[in-house]
Amino acid sequence: MLKYGLTRLAATVPLLLAMSVLVFLVATIMPGGIAVVLLGDNASPETVTVLEAQLGLNDPLPVQYARWLGNALQGNLGDSWTLKEPVVGVIVRRMPVTLSLAVGGMLIGIILGLMLGIIAGLRPGSGVDRLITLIASIGVAMPAFWLAMLLAVYFAVQLRWFPAIGYTPLGEDPVKWLRSITLPCIALGLPTAALIVRQMRSSFITVLQSRYILAAHATGIPLWQVVSRYALRNALVPVVTVIGFRLAVVFSLSLAVEQVFNLPGIASITIRSVMMRDIPLLQGTVLLTALFVVVTNLLIDLSYGWLNPRVRLA
Amino acid sequence: MTDAAKPRGVSGQARVWWRLRQQRLALIAAGYILLLYVVAIIGPWIAPYGPMTGDLRSTLQGPSIAHWLGTDHLGRDILSQIIYGTRLSMWAALEAVLIAIILGVPIGLLAGYVGGKLDRAVMWAVDLIFALPPIMVALGIIAVLGTTLDTVMAAVGFAFSTRFVRLTRGMTLTEREELYVDGARVGGLDVWTIVSHHILPNIAPALIAQAALQFGGVLLIEATLSFLGIGASLEQPSWGRLLSQSRDYMDAYPFLAIPSGAAIMLAVLAFNLLGDGLHTALGRDTIVAKRKTKRRKGDTETQRHGDGSNARSLIKTNMTALAIQGLQVRFPGAQNREIEIVCDVSLDLKSGETLGLVGESGSGKSMTALATLGLVPAPGWISNGSVQLGGRELTTLPDSELRRLRGKEMSIVFQDSFTSLNPSLTIETQLTDPLRAHLGLNSRQARERALELLALVQLPDPQRRLNEYPHQLSGGMAQRVGLARALACQPSVLIADEPTSALDVTVQGQILDLLKDAQRKFGMAILFITHDWGIVAELCDRVAVMYAGEIVETGKVDGVFAHPRHPYTRALLATLPGLDRTGTRSVPVIPGVVPPPQDWHKGCHFYPRCALAIPACNRNPVPLTSVGDDRQTRCVRAGEEGLW
Numbered sequence: 001m002l003k004y005g006l007t008r009l010a011a012t013v014p015l016l017l018a019m020s021v022l023v024f025l026v027a028t029i030m031p032g033g034i035a036v037v038l039l040g041d042n043a044s045p046e047t048v049t050v051l052e053a054q055l056g057l058n059d060p061l062p063v064q065y066a067r068w069l070g071n072a073l074q075g076n077l078g079d080s081w082t083l084k085e086p087v088v089g090v091i092v093r094r095m096p097v098t099l100s101l102a103v104g105g106m107l108i109g110i111i112l113g114l115m116l117g118i119i120a121g122l123r124p125g126s127g128v129d130r131l132i133t134l135i136a137s138i139g140v141a142m143p144a145f146w147l148a149m150l151l152a153v154y155f156a157v158q159l160r161w162f163p164a165i166g167y168t169p170l171g172e173d174p175v176k177w178l179r180s181i182t183l184p185c186i187a188l189g190l191p192t193a194a195l196i197v198r199q200m201r202s203s204f205i206t207v208l209q210s211r212y213i214l215a216a217h218a219t220g221i222p223l224w225q226v227v228s229r230y231a232l233r234n235a236l237v238p239v240v241t242v243i244g245f246r247l248a249v250v251f252s253l254s255l256a257v258e259q260v261f262n263l264p265g266i267a268s269i270t271i272r273s274v275m276m277r278d279i280p281l282l283q284g285t286v287l288l289t290a291l292f293v294v295v296t297n298l299l300i301d302l303s304y305g306w307l308n309p310r311v312r313l314a
Numbered sequence: 315m316t317d318a319a320k321p322r323g324v325s326g327q328a329r330v331w332w333r334l335r336q337q338r339l340a341l342i343a344a345g346y347i348l349l350l351y352v353v354a355i356i357g358p359w360i361a362p363y364g365p366m367t368g369d370l371r372s373t374l375q376g377p378s379i380a381h382w383l384g385t386d387h388l389g390r391d392i393l394s395q396i397i398y399g400t401r402l403s404m405w406a407a408l409e410a411v412l413i414a415i416i417l418g419v420p421i422g423l424l425a426g427y428v429g430g431k432l433d434r435a436v437m438w439a440v441d442l443i444f445a446l447p448p449i450m451v452a453l454g455i456i457a458v459l460g461t462t463l464d465t466v467m468a469a470v471g472f473a474f475s476t477r478f479v480r481l482t483r484g485m486t487l488t489e490r491e492e493l494y495v496d497g498a499r500v501g502g503l504d505v506w507t508i509v510s511h512h513i514l515p516n517i518a519p520a521l522i523a524q525a526a527l528q529f530g531g532v533l534l535i536e537a538t539l540s541f542l543g544i545g546a547s548l549e550q551p552s553w554g555r556l557l558s559q560s561r562d563y564m565d566a567y568p569f570l571a572i573p574s575g576a577a578i579m580l581a582v583l584a585f586n587l588l589g590d591g592l593h594t595a596l597g598r599d600t601i602v603a604k605r606k607t608k609r610r611k612g613d614t615e616t617q618r619h620g621d622g623s624n625a626r627s628l629i630k631t632n633m634t635a636l637a638i639q640g641l642q643v644r645f646p647g648a649q650n651r652e653i654e655i656v657c658d659v660s661l662d663l664k665s666g667e668t669l670g671l672v673g674e675s676g677s678g679k680s681m682t683a684l685a686t687l688g689l690v691p692a693p694g695w696i697s698n699g700s701v702q703l704g705g706r707e708l709t710t711l712p713d714s715e716l717r718r719l720r721g722k723e724m725s726i727v728f729q730d731s732f733t734s735l736n737p738s739l740t741i742e743t744q745l746t747d748p749l750r751a752h753l754g755l756n757s758r759q760a761r762e763r764a765l766e767l768l769a770l771v772q773l774p775d776p777q778r779r780l781n782e783y784p785h786q787l788s789g790g791m792a793q794r795v796g797l798a799r800a801l802a803c804q805p806s807v808l809i810a811d812e813p814t815s816a817l818d819v820t821v822q823g824q825i826l827d828l829l830k831d832a833q834r835k836f837g838m839a840i841l842f843i844t845h846d847w848g849i850v851a852e853l854c855d856r857v858a859v860m861y862a863g864e865i866v867e868t869g870k871v872d873g874v875f876a877h878p879r880h881p882y883t884r885a886l887l888a889t890l891p892g893l894d895r896t897g898t899r900s901v902p903v904i905p906g907v908v909p910p911p912q913d914w915h916k917g918c919h920f921y922p923r924c925a926l927a928i929p930a931c932n933r934n935p936v937p938l939t940s941v942g943d944d945r946q947t948r949c950v951r952a953g954e955e956g957l958w
Contacts, residue, residue, distance in 0.1 A: 141583035146575035153568040215734035219748040220721030233738045252447035274457045289450045309783040
């Protein structure tokens, strides 16, 4: 298992490198070039040339990339053009918010999704199954930010159970922190649960019809044991794939949800970077997403190894 | 709907249409999507107000006759804005999906068809982009190219094109191996013609289903981006933009968020449902049938075949290990009809005896075995008959009690040992779980017992094997494990469902020897399902021949071999190469195959294939009649002298 884990870890290096090349290239293909973006369209050609020389933009691309990557590896992605402060600092400050939402939403989605998926898959075609399937279909189509707004209107504005906007850091007050992320996490978690329900249900039904489950029933071991030990683990394999993809999506969905609840996460800086063409900031957020995705995929690969001995021992 | 429910003899395309029509939800969804596009086209003519015409005297009003969905903060009519929003959102989604298809499908086709380095390079790049959430890919592109709606949708289309590349490539890889592609290649057609004229039409339906699903995703992303203020500008009323405007009035007028949000959700839902429906209609797999929890029907039928209590007095319980009487298994079929796949099976099995159950595939042997164990797969059920184990009626037992007998008093060995072992659990777990459940052993005792069992089935190095997984075993070893699991609690009845058919001849012999040894040690009765008369001759005391859901002949092995009394038995025996004394090596076969259950004749099931058939055979169900000592046959002409 350790060897398998290390191989998977090593495999992420080329992926991350490729991502960094893509992210780096974003800056170089800007129409007009970086200097024009920085100085505005009215800048005189002379100032543009001077700035280009200052920024080292006349060096060959590989040299520029090596310089940029070297800095990036030392935790320096440059200063944001619009915020006038180091990109890494901005991201590190805002990261806990987005991470809280993504992880919390994912947890709700996984727990709820697996449970309902199993219940539906145990009795396909039954009333419970049809109800769960219907709700899941609606849930998958539900825009997370709309759900967030509806939750905010009802539970925050009308019932006043939770704050409608704002964020309290975990270190400051854990209870307030939990209350400030509850609604956003639910808004991210319910559509995620809907997606997982659908996958879990169909994969559970497939596994329950398999020969080895029939054989397990034939040995007379109790039903709960057949379901929990013999069926669940095998049924989880395709579900884990869906969870992996979903993690990345939840990370990006939290952009809109953060906006609804006015949370100081990476959403507002991402949107800012896109709207104002703040390239270092954009590079930072995209790199962060890529890192998040790569780490996620690594975890998913490791869980494959745990779920499926054929992968682990191969 | 089961497989049997689909009309037979219909072409593939017609079948897909037929299956699609069965799905009311998908049809409603398709209708709704059509409606959305009609609204998108004629929107300006049907909208009661212009999208931007506001009346500041009537802001944030609830639904009224003048404004069906109320007004917003500038007094603009919400219904009109939704209608104009439909035009924008539906067009944007179409644009993005078309871009995704135009970019993705040709690349996927080429990568899949050409393969090799091109394929690896393309897939590497695609996986790289695919790893990022599409919205981030789109944001990156938008930052570079600008935030007009067209660039936004082009960016989203690019982000989604990777999905089409992956899907198209996967299907092309499969299609490439098909004969018609070989034919085209041999015919000297160039790559592009083969791919576009031959492969594309075959994978197009699946692509369309995928496109419908992607439409939903694209709509959601467009709404999200508009909501974030990227894409549709303030003057363009897209659904997401309307939602984001309503955010400022959440306290004062929460209803504002409802119409636009519902519009997005319904549209996405419609595309998802349509995609699911298309997917199901195209799928080769059948839809999971509605489960019927129906068990045995009224008592009247049961009495005809003898109820459990009656039968018990007739059968010497000390002798008979397993008694099956008039067993009937049904599955739901088309138009609420029921299809009988085991019709009338009666078998007696005495302790220490081996009974062979012989017949072609599709005759219902395995279903009989499963029904005996109470394991008829859903949605089927035992509709009639009785199964008695040591005098105890099983068909009326609740599942929890049946479980206590399964694996302990009776067990089964399956044909394919690999698929019957759980791929993700160790041999130890799979052997010790039944031991612990039935005998109450703790884990150490169960492990010791498992080692004994593996020694009994002569698996080399049992210590090591216990910690291994099924994929680390050979076929013969896996079957030994399967046998050890079946023998774990020394059952009184063992059902062996073609346990050696998948093995090579030497291993076959070893497994059969093991079975004989175990039978001598434990005195169990064996029901041996096979189509190999050689095994019947070697192993069995008596034999029952099964055809199309019925037992057609039973008797002692010697007698049946020497003088078959049913045309089907005779035909089966005639296919044995060993009996062919003429010296030719050709293996004769019975013409035709076992017909599917819904086509079984009311009279003799073998009638259509029988060499001795006369019109009387097809009139009424033929009963199993006794013809001499311990010998029964189901043939109208059984009594005719000179035939046999």
